[in-house]
Amino acid sequence: MPITPMAPAPHPRDGYYTMNNPYQANGPKGFTEFKYLEDTHDLFVRLDFPGVKKESVITLLQPSKKAVTVTGDAPKESKNDASHRKYGTSIGLLCDCCEISNNIQSFVEDGVVRLILSKKKIYLHAPTFCSFGGARMPTDDAPANIICGYNPAVADGNPYVNLGAHLRGLIPKGRRGTDPADPAFTGPVILPHPSVLEGPMMPYEAKQLSKGGLYLRVDMPGVPSERFMVAVDGDGVVTIMGRAPATMHDTSGRTYVAKVANVPRGYDGGRIKLVPKHGVVRVTIPPN
Structure with missing residues (x-):
C-alpha cells in the first residue's frame, strides 16, 4: 500500500493562520518583519529564506545608499528536491532626507536572514522619524523600483500576493514596524514566496x-x-x-x-x- 501525501487544507471559516506558510500555527505572520528599535532608531529586518546557506548570503548597499539588496542560495540538498532555490529582495528608504549607513549587520540562522540597518540624515531639517520599505528584487537602485512592493510577474494576477506585498513592503506612517498579527495574511490560499528568484516558490x-x-x-x-x-x-x-x-x-x-x-x-x-x-x-x- 503506497504512502499517500496530505495536501494542506485551510480552516473552512478562517482559512490559513498565515498564507505565507500553511503549517504555521502562531507567531508573527508574513515572509518578512520590520521593526524600529526604539533605543537606536535602527531598523531590524527578518527575512525568511528557508534552505539558505549562511555563506551564500550577500548583503549589498546600493551606490545611492538608499537601498540594501540581499541575495542567497538554498542548494538542492536531496536528489528528490525539485531544484535549488535562489532568493533576492531589497529594503529601501522611502524618504529623501536620509541614507543607509555602511555598517550593515547581517545574521543568518535556520533559514532566516536578520539585518540591523542604520540610517543617517543628509538633510538635517527633516523630521526625526522617517520610513524604510521593502520590495521584490529591483532592476536598479531607483527608489521608485525599490518601494513598489508588487511584481505582476510573480503575483500572476493573484490579488492576495498584491495585497500582501503592499502591506509588507511599506511601513505605514506612524507605525514602528510591520504588524505581526496582520489580518491581511489570514486567508484561503497559500502565497508563493515573493523573494524566490529561481526554483520552487511554495513552502x-x-x-x-x-x-x-x-x-x-x-x-x-x-x-x-x-x-x-x-x-x-x-x-x-x-x-x-x-x-x-x-x-x-x-x-x-x-x-x-x-x-x-x-x-x-x-x-x-x-x-x-x-x-x-x-x-x-x-x-x-x-x-x-
Whole structure:
C-alpha cells in the first residue's frame, strides 16, 4: 500500500493562520518583519529564506545608499528536491532626507536572514522619524523600483500576493514596524514566496517514491535542527512539528504543525527519516 501525501487544507471559516506558510500555527505572520528599535532608531529586518546557506548570503548597499539588496542560495540538498532555490529582495528608504549607513549587520540562522540597518540624515531639517520599505528584487537602485512592493510577474494576477506585498513592503506612517498579527495574511490560499528568484516558490513539495514510499520537503524557517519532531497518530496521520524560538528582535517565536501523510494503522513511526537543515525538514516515509 503506497504512502499517500496530505495536501494542506485551510480552516473552512478562517482559512490559513498565515498564507505565507500553511503549517504555521502562531507567531508573527508574513515572509518578512520590520521593526524600529526604539533605543537606536535602527531598523531590524527578518527575512525568511528557508534552505539558505549562511555563506551564500550577500548583503549589498546600493551606490545611492538608499537601498540594501540581499541575495542567497538554498542548494538542492536531496536528489528528490525539485531544484535549488535562489532568493533576492531589497529594503529601501522611502524618504529623501536620509541614507543607509555602511555598517550593515547581517545574521543568518535556520533559514532566516536578520539585518540591523542604520540610517543617517543628509538633510538635517527633516523630521526625526522617517520610513524604510521593502520590495521584490529591483532592476536598479531607483527608489521608485525599490518601494513598489508588487511584481505582476510573480503575483500572476493573484490579488492576495498584491495585497500582501503592499502591506509588507511599506511601513505605514506612524507605525514602528510591520504588524505581526496582520489580518491581511489570514486567508484561503497559500502565497508563493515573493523573494524566490529561481526554483520552487511554495513552502512544501511531495514526491511519490518507488515501491510506494513518500518524500516531502517542508519549509519551517527559524526552527533549529534539534527542534523538529514527528508523530503518527492512531489513524495513521503523520504530523511534523517544529518550534522556532524568538531570536534577536523577533516579535515572538513561531510554531509549525504539518499533517503531511497517511500511513497504514500500526505503522512504526520510528522508520520515518527526518533530515532538518537550514529551516527546512526533508521527510522520507518508507512503504509499510
